[in-house]
Amino acid sequence: MVFRPRTYATCPSRAIAGAELAGSYNEADYARLWQSDPIPNGPFAVRADLEPELKAEVTEILRTLDLSSMPERDMRFLGRKNSHRLAAVDDQSYDGIRDVVSVLHLDLSKMRE
DSSP: OEEETTEEEOOOHHHHHHHHHHTOOOGGGOEEOOOOSOOOOOOOOOOTTSOHHHHHHHHHHHHHOOOTTSOHHHHHHTTOTTOOSOOOOOGGGGHHHHHHHHHTTOOGGGSOO
């Protein structure tokens, strides 16, 4: 969560990276009030009805994919500035998001996509 004079906002790392690339973000204009635990990017999913061997192969390919050859600009935009690999996540990896939704009493069924 960041605070800018007369403005309240949350800025996920991808939004900050995009604003930096556009030249419209200056860290000195903001004060960090709180920082969450790392939030995983959107997950890659594999269909449950695929053959187990194929699921294992796709999972291994994604797990070992080396992103280090991607341009730094793209890595920052993906929110992966200092990491060159995808990370395995499970349902619990998203508990931090659930906690924020709960604390803020958000009704996700009333939110637009």
